[in-house]
Amino acid sequence: MITFLPKEFFLFDSLTIFFFAVIGLICIPSAIFSIGYLREEALKKKLISWALLAAFILSMCFVVISGNLFSFLIFWELMSLTSYFLVVLDYKHEKSIRAGTIYLVMTHIGTACLMAAFFILYNYAGSFDYSAVKEAAFALPPNIRNIIFLLLFIGFATKAGVVPMHIWLPYAHPQAPSYVSSIMSGVMIKIAVYGMIRFFVMLLLPAPAWWGAVILVFGIISCLVGVIYALMDHDLKKLLAYHSVENIGIILLGVGAAIFFAARGVIPVAALAMCAALYHLVNHALFKGLLFLCSGSVYKATGLRNIEKMGGLIKTMPATALFFLIGAMGISALPPLNGFVSEWLTFQAFFSGAVESQGAVRIFMIVSAAALALTGGLAAACFVKAFGITFLALPRSAHAREAKETGFMMKTGMALLAVPVVIFGVGAGFIAPVILRVSRAVLGVQNVEVSLYLASVLPVLIAVVVLGTALAVFLWFRFGLRTGQVRYNTWDCGYYALDSRTEYTATAFSKPFRIAFSFFLLPYHKSEKMRDSFYHVSKFMYETHTTLVFRKFFYEPLVRLVYSFAWKVRKLQPGSIHLYILYIFITLVGLIALAAIF
Amino acid sequence: MLNTIMVIIGKVFALAIFAPLVSGIIRKTKNTIRMRNGPSVLQPYYNVRKLFLKDEVISKNASWIFYAAPVIVFAGSICALVLVLMARPGHLVSNSAAILIAAFFVLSLGRFFMALAGLDAGSSFGGMGSSREVFISSFAEPVAFIAIFVFCMGGGDNFRVSGVLAGFALFMVVIAETSRIPVDNQETHLELTMVHEAMVLEYSGRSLALIELASHIKQMVFFIMLSWCLFPAAGTAPWGWAVFSAEIGVIGIAMAFIEISVAKMRLFRTVDFLSFSFFIALAASIASSLGL
Missing domain, CATH: 1.20.5 (Single alpha-helices involved in coiled-coils or other helix-helix interfaces)
Structure with a gap:
């Protein structure tokens, strides 16, 4: 009889059901999108892609429903390996191989940490089952608990792309095909957050407050660093990948605050923070999945990823532009879309946390909220850049000029993600209580009364007032005030030769930020003059880079x-x-x- | 319930109508101090009327974003006004912070579309304006949030050190957000110094009228928040509306004095300006955690 084999194979509780919903919400539209995306490929490549995709999605599902450490680890590893093969699907490109290698190395460093932590746990629990682990956790010596925490945190944070373990994310996610990037960014990195919640909140009880503080601090660092790098990057998919680093940071703000306040015994605040984190988790999955699919649609149409070469796509690809705009508004936390609700709930958690505490803790909460506010502002700036340079004004290259709208399947995939982005915002009144129930179950505090304040009313109120006013103005313009309109050239100061080369570029757009954050970005310039003779410069090259x-x-x-x-x-x-x-x-x-x- | 809604709608209309007057008073004050005659305090109304009656010129490069942006900006500022009126201090503490923060989010909705519209026409003026506008506002937002948190934690009905510090920090944010000297200058059209004006340079006619109205209303929203921070006790006084108008007037005149007594800063100095306000806000939060 082999004794180490676990007895509990599967586990179904609110948390697993919640994550199942997230996986389904993102993976189904992405799979539909992949039908359109792979249409022109050879049958063999199609089959390999879909087989890997199916294995990848299944392995994520099994990680979530695993009821013991052993199968968790097996499926975790399967998830990493299938996603590695999906990253290097385009194996003829040297970039893909390089990105894949970085990913493989980083993810295995993480897995090694997890394995070490799991074996220590097994050593004390005598079994791989979650229930045995939970029982044994109470009796663990404090230093062993802390070592297990640190190992698990490094392991999960590597997978989640938390700074400074984010290094693989901006290489691997852009290199994968877009429908895979959308699942990797939307769902896979969330599985790491699942791991954190499962172990730190539900199994290794009771978690001390400093665990929460550590997670919170790493959350702050991640969201600021992620968004600053995103502002500097002009590769559409890489920019989105950096935003994943940022949003994982925001989710960890909630998770960290939940652990922190649960340890201090302020349960309502902890439940609110956990609810905000879970809400942001599903929101980020939705809009990031959507944005990656849109970037794939743009890539199919133009063959470009550098936004400096795009422009004017809103006229040739109106549907993709609209979907991207919805995603961009969601991720910039603009009301009444979904990102607003979850970021606003996170602010609520920080605020009620600050009200409930005194001294240094109150300042800590306020500073965390300020970091989140700065992140939100910078993220909005970044998406003004991403949408404005990609879709507005004049096309900056021939590829962008000749772009064609993508096919029906790809549009369907994007629409299936764009609609929930709106519903999760305006319909917060129905969705927030459900997520709050999950958050209560996770914390094991079903009976505690938690106020969501106005989360259910506010988005609807804002939507009604904004749309009502806009409609009134529109009707007045249409039927009341009948002034004329003239289409003419853009004001050019009498120069009469404006074209796409005189437009503002993404580099120029982000320049103020590059200067303001120069202490961190360490920008450097290269310039080169090519001369015909001493007196005449025939060519001038100027490059600006930032240091990673x-x-x-x-x-x-x-x-x-x-x-x-x-x-x-x-x-x-x-x-x-x-x-x-x-x-x-x-x-x-x-x-x-x-x-x-x- | 219905009664409250009607009262709020009435107040929104009244405040929206009086919003351009505040700008007129500020401009008149500036001109008086400079020993100039200047236009009447009603000039902002004349401007808006003139613009509504004019035809507009729209760039050939522009897309539907360009048409939608002014309407969204206007609707956003009205919505922010509604939210601020709902968040009167003295209500439940957490709720008023929640609503005030939501008001900031709604204003950023308008700013997002305005910044996109700046890029839409393909002129580098617009792009420059958008870039600078989002740059300044992303640094202003954290300060405003801290100030609101601290103010709402104080309860908002009596005088506190933390409240005054928060009010001071918020004042600096308001200077930045309403594009006033030393951060921006509403009266300039010089390409090196424009921020907000550069972004809306392509607009004319009724769209520009909407944008101008929206910025008057946005200024009103910020002044209301400021009046709560700086004059906490006044809300409960008899003759409430008269006291309130006096407060708004005082803030406007103070703004005018600041505008004429300092020079406009370079764009990158605004980071220093706003980080200074950040530290004041931080001091306010320390004061509040000490119970002051």
């Missing part, structure tokens, strides 16, 4: 260290068979000696 701080000052030295160590180890392996026989002999003697001792 974490990569340059942390990962690159680390990789160099690993390489130099590897070079040293290499001396052990000179290729002489005699030496290898000697190694075998020494090992054998060593083992016999060991066996003799024990």
